[in-house]
Amino acid sequence: MAAVTELQKTFYHVDENGYYGKFGGAYIPEMLYPNVEELKENYLKIMYSPDFQQEFHKLLKDYVGRPTPLYLASRLSEKFGASIYLKREDLCHTGAHKVNNTIGQVLLARRLNKKRIIAETGAGQHGVATATICALMGMPCKVFMGAVDMQRQKPNVERMRILGAEVIPANSGSKTLKDATNEALRHWINNPVDSHYVIGSVVGPHPYPDMVARFQAVVSAEIRQQLKEETGTEKPDYVVACVGGGSNAAGAYYHFLEDTEVKLIAVEAAGMGVHSGKSAATTALGKIGIIHSSKTLLMQTDDGQITEPHSISAGLDYPGIGPLHAHLYDTGRGTFYSITDDEAMEAGILLSRMEGIIPAIESAHAIAVLHQMELKSDDVVVVSLSGRGDKDLETYIRWGKY
Amino acid sequence: MSVVNTYNRIDQVFEEKEESILSVYYTAGFPALNDTVRIAEYLEKAGADFIEIGMPFSDPLADGPTIQDSSTQALHNGMSLKLLFEQLRDVRQSVSLPMILMGYMNPVMQFGVENFCQHCQQVGVDALILPDLPMQEYLNEYKELFESYGLYNIFLITPQTSEARIRLIDEHSHGFIYMVSSASITGAKSNITEEQLAYFDRIRAMKLKNPTLIGFGISNYETFSHACSYANGAIIGSAFIKVLQESNDLEKSITQFITSVKGADHR
Numbered sequence: 001m002a003a004v005t006e007l008q009k010t011f012y013h014v015d016e017n018g019y020y021g022k023f024g025g026a027y028i029p030e031m032l033y034p035n036v037e038e039l040k041e042n043y044l045k046i047m048y049s050p051d052f053q054q055e056f057h058k059l060l061k062d063y064v065g066r067p068t069p070l071y072l073a074s075r076l077s078e079k080f081g082a083s084i085y086l087k088r089e090d091l092c093h094t095g096a097h098k099v100n101n102t103i104g105q106v107l108l109a110r111r112l113n114k115k116r117i118i119a120e121t122g123a124g125q126h127g128v129a130t131a132t133i134c135a136l137m138g139m140p141c142k143v144f145m146g147a148v149d150m151q152r153q154k155p156n157v158e159r160m161r162i163l164g165a166e167v168i169p170a171n172s173g174s175k176t177l178k179d180a181t182n183e184a185l186r187h188w189i190n191n192p193v194d195s196h197y198v199i200g201s202v203v204g205p206h207p208y209p210d211m212v213a214r215f216q217a218v219v220s221a222e223i224r225q226q227l228k229e230e231t232g233t234e235k236p237d238y239v240v241a242c243v244g245g246g247s248n249a250a251g252a253y254y255h256f257l258e259d260t261e262v263k264l265i266a267v268e269a270a271g272m273g274v275h276s277g278k279s280a281a282t283t284a285l286g287k288i289g290i291i292h293s294s295k296t297l298l299m300q301t302d303d304g305q306i307t308e309p310h311s312i313s314a315g316l317d318y319p320g321i322g323p324l325h326a327h328l329y330d331t332g333r334g335t336f337y338s339i340t341d342d343e344a345m346e347a348g349i350l351l352s353r354m355e356g357i358i359p360a361i362e363s364a365h366a367i368a369v370l371h372q373m374e375l376k377s378d379d380v381v382v383v384s385l386s387g388r389g390d391k392d393l394e395t396y397i398r399w400g401k402y
Numbered sequence: 403m404s405v406v407n408t409y410n411r412i413d414q415v416f417e418e419k420e421e422s423i424l425s426v427y428y429t430a431g432f433p434a435l436n437d438t439v440r441i442a443e444y445l446e447k448a449g450a451d452f453i454e455i456g457m458p459f460s461d462p463l464a465d466g467p468t469i470q471d472s473s474t475q476a477l478h479n480g481m482s483l484k485l486l487f488e489q490l491r492d493v494r495q496s497v498s499l500p501m502i503l504m505g506y507m508n509p510v511m512q513f514g515v516e517n518f519c520q521h522c523q524q525v526g527v528d529a530l531i532l533p534d535l536p537m538q539e540y541l542n543e544y545k546e547l548f549e550s551y552g553l554y555n556i557f558l559i560t561p562q563t564s565e566a567r568i569r570l571i572d573e574h575s576h577g578f579i580y581m582v583s584s585a586s587i588t589g590a591k592s593n594i595t596e597e598q599l600a601y602f603d604r605i606r607a608m609k610l611k612n613p614t615l616i617g618f619g620i621s622n623y624e625t626f627s628h629a630c631s632y633a634n635g636a637i638i639g640s641a642f643i644k645v646l647q648e649s650n651d652l653e654k655s656i657t658q659f660i661t662s663v664k665g666a667d668h669r
């Protein structure tokens with residue numbers, strides 16, 4: 001009996017081999033083995049050492065501005081007929097949840113005596129967060145970014161440069177996030193001794209998905225506490241988050257994974273429609289395979305070539321999802337929806353008009369799904385508002401319907 | 403009972419010749435879709451010892467720009483695993499050198515790993531290099547399967563690989579061990595550094611049971627012969643891809659290149 005409880009407790013967490021059910025692992029070339037092994041051997045020890053915890057939480061508080069508010073969006077609540085709380089990750093320094101992970105990993109890299117930081121970025125959000133923390137710590141930082149994304153996200157490219165990072169265009173393959181990730185991994189292969197690669201989501205080889213989820217877990221730790229203060233109970237009925245790789249979702253779900261009465265809602269980008277050929281809805285379109293050294297669901301051709309996704313939000317424009325999410329999907333623990341570009345843009349305007357909050361287009365996907373959920377008046381819904389819309393102003397302007 | 407039940411051409415070559423083994427890598431379906439087999443034939447005629455055929459993949463993590471570009475081109479040409487096995491169906495009528503397939507796990511998984519092994523055996527493949535298949539995963543999941551189809555799994559080692567791990571890899575290897583000459587993705591580099599030499603020395607002193615081939619960064623007679631003084635031979639990839647790319651007469655270019663790498667034109 002005790003064994004069963006123990007199993008249930010860990011069912012949604014990574015096992016000792018780096019798997020969530022049948023997903024995960026570390027399908028790395030031998031060239032990366034020493035680095036990844038070093039990380040695997042040390043990450044938990046370092047993360048849970050008292051001095052690390054103290055430094056990490058102090059920075060989260062004084063530098064990032066945590067805890068971020070849990071805000072009861074009353075007009076939105078009225079519209080959807082349930083209590084809608086927004087977890088305001090958009091108020092983090094640098095404008096999104098990404099920085100929680102970045103601080104954690106850079107602190108960890110320092111304790112592993114790494115001198116240089118490498119990162120990939122799609123929208124530029126993770127790149128900016130990494131460049132920011134590297135500036136703070138005085139560490140040299142190289143950010144790989146698809147050449148196409150550099151065109152799409154010019155302000156973030158310049159933000160990174162202002163912060164002193166070197167932005168390196170990824171010109172291989174489709175020149176977007178997946179290629180930037182390949183280039184970052186290659187750079188790490190070529191510079192294995194003194195560099196740490198800061199992955200920006202719960203993707204990549206074990207231990208990255210678990211490590212990033214643990215750094216982002218501060219989000220759900222705060223939600224529990226804040227909700228208790230607000231409503232007297234720690235557990236909402238729903239936690240809703242968008243999923244690109246899945247880091248804001250992993251953070252928002254983390255401390256609810258075993259509380260199966262809390263329903264976990266994952267929102268993927270349908271792009272121009274799930275079956276339009278221009279989509280990033282991985283669970284709807286993907287099959288199990290290996291992407292960026294992790295066995296997970298990914299979008300691919302019948303021959304196993306990874307396909308290029310599409311979403312209006314660069315942060316959701318990734319052909320895979322983290323192995324934790326593949327497992328949540330596979331086991332039914334998570335319910336997956338998809339939201340089109342237009343639905344997301346409309347939800348972005350809706351939130352702007354009703355609550356005075358212009359969300360990142362990624363986060364707008366999580367707002368849009370409220371239309372599709374069948375909510376009851378006593379439901380308590382927490383939506384992860386993962387980022388603010390500043391970076392997306394040009395996209396809002398180009399879309400134009402406001 | 404020995405699990406490896408078929409006679410492997412790689413062992414046969416090493417029985418006859420222990421040094422200056424030249425293994426040549428190229429990407430299937432490149433430069434043109436149907437060049438795969440004739441390149442193998444030209445390589446055999448020109449005097450290569452092993453043929454390494456790359457199965458193109460959209461996201462080849464361990465490869466440099468030259469090989470990735472050739473993969474992108476091959477995919478664009480319409481290359482796929484299914485087509486590769488069709489192209490190789492009769493290759494054993496004209497090519498007798500050991501044939502190694504190199505590629506990434508995802509296309510193999512989608513093809514079906516057992517189905518893949520079956521096809522490999524049918525067309526006469528001797529070994530596989532799957533850089534993103536880690537040793538532990540191989541031992542747990544695939545070793546028996548590969549061996550039952552007579553396929554050797556070739557492991558890589560790097561300057562960062564610990565001695566204990568090299569010993570373990572040596573224990574589980576058949577055929578040869580692929581020494582990555584620097585902690586590096588593929589891509590022709592012009593010279594061999596002091597650091598690499600120290601690494602080559604260190605490995606040589608370990609007296610492994612398997613032969614070693616040095617790969618990554620070998621591009622010409624100088625680098626090839628230098629590598630051969632430390633290992634049983636070497637692997638050329640990116641430099642050969644460049645030759646193919648620039649050639650307007652494949653047979654002639656391949657013969658010239660292989661001849662010059664082996665130093666036959668230096669004598």
Ligand SMILES: Cc1ncc(COP(=O)(O)O)c(C=O)c1O
Nearest residue numbers: 125244245246247248315362387
């Ligand atoms: C604001 C925001 N939300 C969500 C995402 C998607 O990433 P993840 O799924 O890892 O949270 C991004 C990625 O750039 C982002 O910037």
